Ligand SMILES: Cc1cc2nc3c(=O)[nH]c(=O)nc-3n(C[C@H](O)[C@H](O)[C@H](O)COP(=O)(O)OP(=O)(O)OC[C@H]3O[C@@H](n4cnc5c(N)ncnc54)[C@H](O)[C@@H]3O)c2cc1C
């Protein structure tokens with residue numbers, strides 16, 4: 001089985017986000033970036049299947065500027081066989097990303113396309129579903145368990161009402177949630193080995209993919225601050241405050 | 249120009265969900281004619297409930313056995329065909345897991361971009377939405393020449409009043425429904441407690457609660473004051489509670505009047521889920537816990553002493 005897995009570079013989830021005072025966006029320069037945490041889980045899953053013989057080849061794919069190569073190297077250090085980097089300096093929104101991923105899926109013919117359920121920068125939660133739609137493939141989003149069988153996958157999904165299980169024919173797009181697995185720590189030898197693995201660079205403009213009409217960003221601001229809180233010393237004081245506000 | 253807005257109904261077990269009413273409220277802010285589309289099997293009662301939502305002009309019901317379980321790959325082609333025929337300018341869904349799964353598929357089939365998590369409307373094509381787990385709010389403008397597909401951040405809107413009396417009509421569409429996706433089962437956490445997403449009071453526990461058994465005291469106190477129960481990711485991951493109780497960036501985003509959390513440190517991903525709560529109360533034994541920066545009322549102490557004391561005090 002062949003697996004494609006998408007890898008997005010995003011500001012590290014531990015970083016405290018600063019909004020630029022001029023409203024142009026969030027401050028990215030000099031800020032630590034990492035692989036989107038959901039994508040790490042997707043990569044981990046693909047590599048576990050490679051290790052147990054279920055997957056024969058795992059290919060990491062990313063769209064973005066030169067810096068994205070760093071996250072593709074990380075994916076290779078996890079154990080991906082090779083990587084494809086679609087290069088562009090433009091901001092790529094989900095519909096355009098989905099068009100690119102469709103083109104890559106058609107070129108690579110994977111059995112499974114694994115993606116993160118959402119990128120923690122734009123929090124869009126769109127690209128997997130859009131890619132599946134464009135390919136006319138099944139989708140199973142928010143996966144917390146994936147069982148592969150011959151030509152199908154049984155996917156348990158974390159939804160508002162509990163855990164739903166779907167069976168989908170392969171090829172399919174599956175987007176992963178946090179509880180699917182815990183990604184491993186990378187070991188130095190694997191990081192060294194990754195340096196020798198191939199990253200194929202494709203220029204966005206050379207793919208026959210048109211960028212979608214984008215959604216424009218007018219301005220970005222910090223969220224409204226909550227009014228300052230108070231500390232109480234005792235349970236009685238707390239209960240009095242809550243009663244004052246008619247909350248209990 | 250007048251707009252024609254289609255709201256996709258979210259429902260479960262034959263009941264219309266409150267999230268649908270919230271999406272209708274957002275649609276009213278956009279302005280225009282509002283219709284609700286119900287895709288269901290035996291969905292008459294759901295459609296009738298949607299017809300009572302104030303501001304809705306018409307409810308359309310596509311009743312089909314294939315729609316018994318909401319699978320995006322099956323629903324999306326029907327929605328696109330229906331919206332096309334009806335000349336809708338906007339198609340909205342709630343940002344529940346139903347809407348999150350479905351709406352991007354609708355948008356991509358229609359080949360239009362999508363706006364996730366609308367939290368404020370500035371104009372028919374201009375919205376605020378949160379990014380970076382709500383640590384920044386961006387105002388976006390979507391192209392006017394195409395259908396606007398969006399999901400509505402339910403925590404930002406109250407549900408439309410149930411004072412309406414819209415017409416209900418059966419609808420059919422020509423759409424090819426795929427057979428590549430099959431429903432296998434749903435494991436539901438049974439609970440008689442109020443619904444986490446709509447309850448006015450929520451009590452949450454985190455890793456500090458320590459175990460599944462210990463969570464009992466959180467449930468008991470919640471029951472005493474009629475609150476729903478939530479949890480941090482750490483509590484879910486540790487198996488103390490089921491996944492549908494997770495509050496936060498990747499769990500549920502809620503806006504209760506009262507949010508009380510015990511043994512939760514206050515990671516940004518958790519805070520993303522509670523920023524719209526009316527009053528946030530934090531109980532943590534660590535005075536340096538970041539949750540105290542956001543809380544309206546903080547109390548430093550051991551939750552195993554404080555919950556029983558609270559319980560006694562409100563008796
Ligand atoms: C991409 C991503 C998405 C995430 N999404 C979410 C999400 O949606 N929701 C979410 O919650 N998290 C999410 N997280 C995880 C988040 O970063 C934190 O790890 C998590 O919220 C921590 O949970 P916690 O506060 O219960 O545990 P901890 O951070 O371990 O805090 C436990 C707290 O309990 C206190 N405590 C311990 N014992 C007691 C006692 N006896 N009495 C009182 N206090 C006590 C401690 O002082 C401590 O502050 C996400 C992380 C990532 C990377």
Ligand SMILES: Nc1ncnc2c1ncn2[C@@H]1O[C@H](COP(=O)(O)O)[C@@H](O)[C@H]1O
Nearest residue numbers: 006007062063116118119124125126127
């Ligand atoms: N530019 C990109 N490069 C690689 N993967 C991406 C890119 N954009 C989106 N993705 C994938 O799509 C998922 C969902 O992203 P989003 O729809 O932006 O929330 C991410 O977790 C990634 O796996």
